[in-house]
Amino acid sequence: MSLDLFQYDRMVERAMRGVVREALTKASTDGLPGQHHFYISFRTTFPGVHISDALRARFPEDMTIVLQHQYWDLSVFKESFEVTLSFSGVHERLVVPYIAITGFVDPSVKFGLQFRPDVEAAQAKSDAPSPVQALGKPAAPEGPGEVVALDAFRKK
Numbered sequence: 001m002s003l004d005l006f007q008y009d010r011m012v013e014r015a016m017r018g019v020v021r022e023a024l025t026k027a028s029t030d031g032l033p034g035q036h037h038f039y040i041s042f043r044t045t046f047p048g049v050h051i052s053d054a055l056r057a058r059f060p061e062d063m064t065i066v067l068q069h070q071y072w073d074l075s076v077f078k079e080s081f082e083v084t085l086s087f088s089g090v091h092e093r094l095v096v097p098y099i100a101i102t103g104f105v106d107p108s109v110k111f112g113l114q115f116r117p118d119v120e121a122a123q124a125k126s127d128a129p130s131p132v133q134a135l136g137k138p139a140a141p142e143g144p145g146e147v148v149a150l151d152a153f154r155k156k
Helices: 006-028 053-058 119-126
Strands: 038-043 062-067 071-077 080-087 090-097 101-104 109-116
Touching: 006 038, 006 071, 006 080, 006 101, 006 109, 053 090, 062 080
Parallel strands: none
Antiparallel strands: 038 062, 038 101, 071 080, 080 090, 101 109
């Protein structure tokens, strides 16, 4: 078998992450129409992920958030998104790079994507300070990637 010098697997991952970005962009500008809602799973230890210490203690490796009825200030950028969610009545701002996402599901239409966290890309990006780091907030610790199965969200 030939060596894949084009790295097609990475191309496909980037394209699928583009689907997530586009869905989030639509939600940020138009809201979530009908019954659409998103389950987004991500590695909390990935470089560029910014969550409070309290959330990091509760979710030391992986976290799944739901964007449905109660989310605020969804901002979508080229490499990441930010959103405010309520956890036990406390509003928390989350910053999630797309490369940290391990799963994206819209159960209203039985749509889901699974990802391998791109460890190499994350390490390259972690060398450059993020806007949040520039504000003096601590960076997230690095950790290995892991794929999380989203079979529980799929109807059989």
